[in-house]
Structures are given as C-alpha cells and as structure tokens.
Amino acid sequence: MRTGICKACRQPLPDEVRKVERFTRPWMPRPYENVMLLGMTGSGKSFLFKNWLAYMQANGAACFVLDVGDEYSRKGNDRGGTLRLGPLRTRMTVPEFLAAVERSSLFVRHARASVAIVPTVHDAGEALAEHIRPVLRILYGRGRCVIGFDELQKxxxxxxxxxxxAAGELGKDGVMPFFLSQYPGGVPEIVRKQVGTCVASEIGKATDRRMLAADFGDPFANALGTPRAPDDRTFHVGFSRARFASIPTR
Structure with missing residues (x-):
C-alpha cells in the first residue's frame, strides 16, 4: 500500500493519520466562534497567530490586536532581528490611537483596517486594563472585525x-475574538466557558490541564501533558460544544 506524504514536511504519514480527512486549506474558525490560543514563551503561539492574521487579512477581514508584546505589526519590535514580526500594516500606541480617533474614526471603520495597538503602560493588572478599556469601547462599537487579545495573563x-x-455578546455584531495567554488561568473562567475552540501547546501544570479538561475533554487535556522535545512545536486543538438543559414540561 502506498504511504501518504505530508505536503508541508514531505514526511510519510502514519496509517492512522491517513485514515483521517485532512484540510486542504488553512484552518479557520467558524463565524462567531471564540478561539483561545495557549502556550508559554517560545512555544510558537505568537508565530501561529501571525500566520492566521495574515490569512484573515488577505481574505478581507479587518484585524486589530491589543499588542502588548509589540510584535504583530510590520513596524513592531523585532528584538534585534530575532523575532518575526506580524502582518498588520499600521502600528499605533494607545495614546496615538485615541488621539487619531478624536480627529477621525474613518481608519477604524475602514473595511480592511489592519492595526496593532501597543500599550504604553507596562504594569500588569488593573493599570494595564484601565489603559486598554477606551480602545475596546471603540473597537466594540465598530463591529465586524477580528480582535486579538495578546498576553492576557497580564x-x-x-x-x-x-x-x-467580546466572547458572549458581540458575535452577533461580527466580532471574532482571539484570546492569547501563556496559561488558561490568564483567561477569566466565564470567558473560557464561552470559548468554542482551544489551541494549545504543552502545558506542564496539572492544575492548568484540569481547567481545560472540564470544557474540552480529558483526551485533549492529557495530550497537553505529554512531554516533547524542546524544539517540538506541536499544538493540539480542543472543541467545546454548548450543552443545553432540557426544560421539563407538564
């Protein structure tokens, strides 16, 4: 029997993989789906999201990222050439973004808007959150866009x-949120409960895996605890579907 070949790495595919229908186009979430992307520094989480942004941008989506790490725009900080920058065309700090909106919000409402919004407050917690809130009010009012929330653990x-x-109400307005965090606890529990798709690399702490098992299943959580080689950039995808309680009738 002829062995299938992976189009990406040109390696033979195991028999069990060949029996599974493979995507022939880049995977994309369904409309109105909430996505959580988890991985520690160096796992490839940001690299993966940059590729998704490039794909969504090329297909006409308006894209915004709360760019805490200043790496999602073409003009971001590449750390001396050691970091691949993202595809977003415009880079603005939070004060620059708010000042520009005061003059005109046309750039925000543009059908192909592509903006990385970089915080200038670096203290984690409430100070950073307060800095970001005015930006979210503007983006939420726009609707019909992708919003990436980078480094949510901060x-x-x-x-x-x-x-x-963003997770529970704005889907009807066409907002597609991506929640990025180093670990699941960085995404508030009531937000995680709204997530339909979780993409995660290896997660070392058993308590973190248990957080995910409740919504995405034990096999998914157990896979995240399997030790891998330091250079292995494997991600697993877990899916959650809402379960509705039956209403008794008389």
Missing part, C-alpha cells in the same frame, strides 16, 4: 467584564 482578570462581552 491583564485578563482585570478586564473580565469587557472580555466576556
């Missing part, structure tokens, strides 16, 4: 209400 619990609104 401010997520302090923005619970705003993040829940």
């Amino acid at each position: 401010y997520g619990p302090s923005l619970t209400a705003e993040l829940y609104r």
